[in-house]
Amino acid sequence: MKTISSLMRSEFHSLRVLTLTPDSEEGARWLGSMLNAIDIANVKNVRALSMVPALLREGDIDVIVADVAHGGLMLPSLLKTLDAATPMPRFPRILWVGQPPPVNLLPAPWPALAEQPAVRRVGGLPVTALLAHARLAHRAGINVGMVYGGGKAAFTEALRDLLLAPSNNRHASCSAPADAPTEVDVIEALTTGKNLRVMLQPQFDLRTRRIIGAEALLRWRHPGVGEVPPSVLIPMVDRLGLHLLLFSYIETRVIDVLLVLKSRQVALPIALNASAETVCTPGLAQRLAEKMQRAGLSPHLLKIELTGDLPVADELLLSASLNTLRAKGFPVSLDDFGQGTSTLNLLAKMSFDEVKIDGAFVRDMKTSASAQAVIAATVSLARLMNLKVVAEGIEEASCIEALACLGCPTGQGYALARPMELRDFFDSVSNKE
Structure with a gap:
């Protein structure tokens, strides 16, 4: 009989993950340990936002794990720009992390801000500011999650909730009818x-x-x-x-x-x-x-x-x-x-x-x-x-x-x-x- 832990490992094992991390060895080591701990095998890493488009064109990416202060904030805008130039079948999901690593995930739909401590920060930015940015990304069809906390349990919960959040059909409301009126x-x-x-x-x-x-x-x-x-x-x-x-x-x-x-x-x-x-x-x-x-x-x-x-x-x-x-x-x-x-x-x-x-x-x-x-x-x-x-x-x-x-x-x-x-x-x- 499979345990909950083995099912979780099996689910995450198949993910195709791209990481966008700073040059800090400490941050890269922490993120690598998190991915290894939950048995994610297919991982590509870049150190600059400019390298992301080429990897997206090479093949499907399920999740981009990005440091908030090192290109993570610009990722939703980059995906939207790439999609406008060449429509993407689907957007990869974005998981924000910070240095030092944060504490929890706020999936879409986002819980009330009143439940979050006003002083809490991720990557140097207030959580309230990041939530506002994440809501804008969600309206564009991009799901964004946040981790705050340095342990495996917090990272696992964050990733799992991000994957379970329903996809947002960004084209449903903006696409013109096939036979538009003249x-x-x-x-x-x-x-x-x-x-x-x-x-x-x-x-x-x-x-x-x-x-x-x-x-x-x-x-x-x-x-x-x-x-x-x-x-x-x-x-x-x-x-x-x-x-x-x-x-x-x-x-x-x-x-x-x-x-x-x-x-x-x-x-x-x-x-x-x-x-x-x-x-x-x-x-x-x-x-x-x-x-x-x-x-x-x-x-x-x-x-x-x-x-x-x-x-x-x-x-x-x-x-x-x-x-x-x-x-x-x-x-x-x-x-x-x-x-x-x-x-x-x-x-x-x-x-x-x-x-x-x-x-x-x-x-x-x-x-x-x-x-x-x-x-x-x-x-x-x-x-x-x-x-x-x-x-x-x-x-x-x-x-x-x-x-x-x-x-x-x-x-x-x-x-x-x-x-x-x-x-x-x-x-x-x-x-x-």
């Missing part, structure tokens, strides 16, 4: 409205779980391709200069929605996304105000969300356009707040009624103390500036209460409700009013 398809859809529809993503009071608003989302079901994601459609719209046509289609549907809600004695604001280029269109605010007036609707029910998908060419013009919308009674929201430095720059220079916390921070809040701190700071900043605040991308139920505890009053995301077809949305708000 520019002619986009033009026809926007000019005729055929196969286009608007869905509504409800926004909730996080304390009471009541629907207090919604965001309008465009959906396009192409007859040949199927559902075309916004990440494919919007860049094509921008490239073709059809942003006003897109905005006009959604705006018309949203006004129709508001009229149905009014007929049911329900008054909920609906948010409509608009790029800086769209917001700066001459006469936009006046045209919207006239349409709302003809429909007998208050402008405060139509919220304009400024997206960050295009650079701001003229900040003075954008500021004037946003203020004109606000003067007409339309609330203005800053979407994807925290995504890069541009949103903070806009908030410092221009007036808004609301900020929406980028969903990336919400998704990371369970595993990242830094993400929690950014959310708390954004809520405090919004309070100081007398702004409303909405959290996007709430995908886990446990985050709802956590956000409420951080002072965030409003949120949207799959954990609360998925985007709804119009009929379902009407039924939902009517039943709860």
Whole structure:
């Protein structure tokens, strides 16, 4: 009968390992002893990051064991660059070690940072900084583990957990459909409205779980391709200069929605996304105000969300356009707040009624103390500036209460409700009013 130890040795024995270690004889000796102790036979060693690509091209590598301070930090970026030039069937997994050797492994998904001592370091860097870097690598499809502790047990546990961590399919979300829509398809859809529809993503009071608003989302079901994601459609719209046509289609549907809600004695604001280029269109605010007036609707029910998908060419013009919308009674929201430095720059220079916390921070809040701190700071900043605040991308139920505890009053995301077809949305708000 095989023992657990012999099974472990047999499993590790077949691994193809590449080590990236410093010139230090002490570090190389320690790592060699760890690999020998767990019966890894196929080991290649390099002393410089520049030597890694050639060995990867020669044959498959299962795991790269790398010193954090000697090229280990740059390994995920190197793998991503190599994959962009010549797609790799799979990425080798990376196991970080430090000098002196660290103490444990943090596999993906990463445990809460609050469980780790704040002063603990690996290779001279705080564990919190390394975890943040490892999360970025994981999003790129690269699994990274960490060892801290000099014994065989710690190294074995680290390696085993790294190998058991599920692979991340990096191409699943970014690859284009085999039969992507053409520019002619986009033009026809926007000019005729055929196969286009608007869905509504409800926004909730996080304390009471009541629907207090919604965001309008465009959906396009192409007859040949199927559902075309916004990440494919919007860049094509921008490239073709059809942003006003897109905005006009959604705006018309949203006004129709508001009229149905009014007929049911329900008054909920609906948010409509608009790029800086769209917001700066001459006469936009006046045209919207006239349409709302003809429909007998208050402008405060139509919220304009400024997206960050295009650079701001003229900040003075954008500021004037946003203020004109606000003067007409339309609330203005800053979407994807925290995504890069541009949103903070806009908030410092221009007036808004609301900020929406980028969903990336919400998704990371369970595993990242830094993400929690950014959310708390954004809520405090919004309070100081007398702004409303909405959290996007709430995908886990446990985050709802956590956000409420951080002072965030409003949120949207799959954990609360998925985007709804119009009929379902009407039924939902009517039943709860």
